[in-house]
Amino acid sequence: xxxxxxxxxxALIILFLYAPIGxxxxxxxxxxxxxxxxxxxxxxxxxxxxxxxxxxxxxxNTLLIAFASSLTATVIGTVAxxxxxxxxxxxxxxxxxxTNIPMLNADIVTGISLMLLYISLGIRFGMGTILLSHxxxxxxxVILSVMPRVRQLNISTYEAALDLGASHITAFFKVMFPDLxxxxxxxxxxxxxxxxxxxxxxxxxxxxxxxxxSTKIYTEIKKGxxxxxxxxxxxxxxxxxxxxxxxxxxxxxxxxxxxxxxKAE
Amino acid sequence: MTSKSKWLSAPYLFWSAVFIIIPLCMVFYYGLTDxxxxxxxxxxxxxxxxxxxxxxxxxxxxxxxSTIVCFLLAYPLAMILANMKVKRHNxxxxxxxxxxxMNFLLRTLAWQTLLEKNGVINHxxxxxxxxxxxxxxxxxxxxxxxxxNFLPFMVxxxxxxxxxxxxxxxxAARDLGANHFYTFIRIxxxxxxxxxxxxxxxxxxxxxxxxxxxxxLGGGKLLLIGDVIEQEFTRMSNWHLGSGLSMVxxxxxxxxxxxxxxxxxxxxxxxx
Numbered sequence: 001x002x003x004x005x006x007x008x009x010x011a012l013i014i015l016f017l018y019a020p021i022g023x024x025x026x027x028x029x030x031x032x033x034x035x036x037x038x039x040x041x042x043x044x045x046x047x048x049x050x051x052x053x054x055x056x057x058x059x060x061n062t063l064l065i066a067f068a069s070s071l072t073a074t075v076i077g078t079v080a081x082x083x084x085x086x087x088x089x090x091x092x093x094x095x096x097x098x099t100n101i102p103m104l105n106a107d108i109v110t111g112i113s114l115m116l117l118y119i120s121l122g123i124r125f126g127m128g129t130i131l132l133s134h135x136x137x138x139x140x141x142v143i144l145s146v147m148p149r150v151r152q153l154n155i156s157t158y159e160a161a162l163d164l165g166a167s168h169i170t171a172f173f174k175v176m177f178p179d180l181x182x183x184x185x186x187x188x189x190x191x192x193x194x195x196x197x198x199x200x201x202x203x204x205x206x207x208x209x210x211x212x213x214s215t216k217i218y219t220e221i222k223k224g225x226x227x228x229x230x231x232x233x234x235x236x237x238x239x240x241x242x243x244x245x246x247x248x249x250x251x252x253x254x255x256x257x258x259x260x261x262x263k264a265e
Numbered sequence: 266m267t268s269k270s271k272w273l274s275a276p277y278l279f280w281s282a283v284f285i286i287i288p289l290c291m292v293f294y295y296g297l298t299d300x301x302x303x304x305x306x307x308x309x310x311x312x313x314x315x316x317x318x319x320x321x322x323x324x325x326x327x328x329x330x331s332t333i334v335c336f337l338l339a340y341p342l343a344m345i346l347a348n349m350k351v352k353r354h355n356x357x358x359x360x361x362x363x364x365x366x367m368n369f370l371l372r373t374l375a376w377q378t379l380l381e382k383n384g385v386i387n388h389x390x391x392x393x394x395x396x397x398x399x400x401x402x403x404x405x406x407x408x409x410x411x412x413x414n415f416l417p418f419m420v421x422x423x424x425x426x427x428x429x430x431x432x433x434x435x436x437a438a439r440d441l442g443a444n445h446f447y448t449f450i451r452i453x454x455x456x457x458x459x460x461x462x463x464x465x466x467x468x469x470x471x472x473x474x475x476x477x478x479x480x481x482l483g484g485g486k487l488l489l490i491g492d493v494i495e496q497e498f499t500r501m502s503n504w505h506l507g508s509g510l511s512m513v514x515x516x517x518x519x520x521x522x523x524x525x526x527x528x529x530x531x532x533x534x535x536x537x
Contacts, residue, residue: 006345009341009342009345010342010345010346013338013342013416014360016413016416017360017361017364017413017416017417018364019375019379020367020371020372020373020375020376020379020413021364021367021372021375023375023378023379023385024367024371024372024375027375027378035374035377035378076276076277076280077277079273079274079276079277080273080274080276080277082273083272083273083274083277084274087274095274095277095278097526098281098285098286099281100522100525101281101285101289101522102285104466104470104518104521104522104525105470105518106470106471106473106474106491106514106518107471107474108474108475108476108491108494108495108511108514109289109292109474109511109514109515109518110288112292112494112498112504112507112508112511113288113289113291113292114284114288115498116288116291116292116295116504116508117283117284117287117288117291120291132284133284135280135284136280136284136285139277139280139281186355190362193362193365193366194365196365196366197365197366197368197369199368199369199370199477200476200477203495204498204499213368214368214369214370217368217370217371218370218477221370221374221481225371225374229371230371233367233368233371236366236367237366237367240363240366241363244359244363248356
């Protein structure tokens, strides 16, 4: 009895989280242009989506920024984690405190503070400013997922590799890197997701005429959202869902599942 | 490790100085000066003007309520999930992260469709002969939007903190004669405090400072402090006033940072 109640509770929360997503997927097949009424089933928005250059352009920008910013953040963040290993406790906790600032700070404050920085440095607003901002708020996610792995590292194996004649670089890639990989991958994925979903910081740091999907949707809200947008987000969601299901169902080769789980995280 | 490895932190130190510390100083500079560059406190004191104070009060009220709702929804959920002892720790995290792959604005907009007078929810309710729900364009709809958007940020830290509790500690309490309630109050709750603090911070701050949810679900009539600041920066171009008001918000952010530094020293309650 109790366990049934628990399952119902979980189901209700999941329904709450996924109801809007279901709604959007249904709307993407709605013949009528308004959200208020159902005009019959159609695929036409999926077809016109691929002829809508503005939306495709925004999609390209979004993916480019998400990929470039999470990759850069992963490199900077991972290197910083390794460097922090050798630091004194005090220095380390100060650095971790700074890392927490973008996580705990309000997005709107981060957004306007970066906007003021770019203005005073005279940097032209555009893709570059969005990219710099996304790297900034992505680094903490990488550090927070790599740090626990760094704590578990056994330094002796690294030193053994050095004793046996490996260079620092070889020892890092052959000994340390494989242990860190799950943390690095999950940090990358988390950063990618956050970059993809960000609106507020992009809103303040983008230039005129440059749009990501979020800012494009924001301007469309006033004029009325084009149903192609629903079609696109349905496609993105279904693609990610399928990928994750495939990864989670992949065969149980120990090493492989470890890695793919990390990806899923 | 050699001391050389400390230099590896140089890129990150540089990055955080230029893109975290200096920008915050810029906000302080703008907040404390007027258009001529002279020192002034007017931008901060502007919070006491009727319109701004009202926006701040409303934002505080709504974000406080939604934080409590999030906590009440998330704690039982996190306990159930932590007790399931699933090996697939990542799978649980995934369920809560996955919605983020559909754009945040679109998801919030979908609630408009669901909540509308002739919306999906009211169709379902009338099918069961239940009274219609009329919360669209009211503060209740904004609270719902906040809870919806920030619930994962409450669930994940709580789940992580609860999953880390050693079951032997709970068994020991039970062996020593504590009942379920007493075990919860004396053992589980205190041990999950890092998660609670981190969850509250991760929900309260974004809810307090949001500006999109209110305009999408509140019908554009209910202004929150976030809306006011956004307008100062984008439409009014009064960066000084906007910065001053942001500094008022930072008071709440700093209180939260101190709380999480005190209660969550080891980062046990972190989201990941």
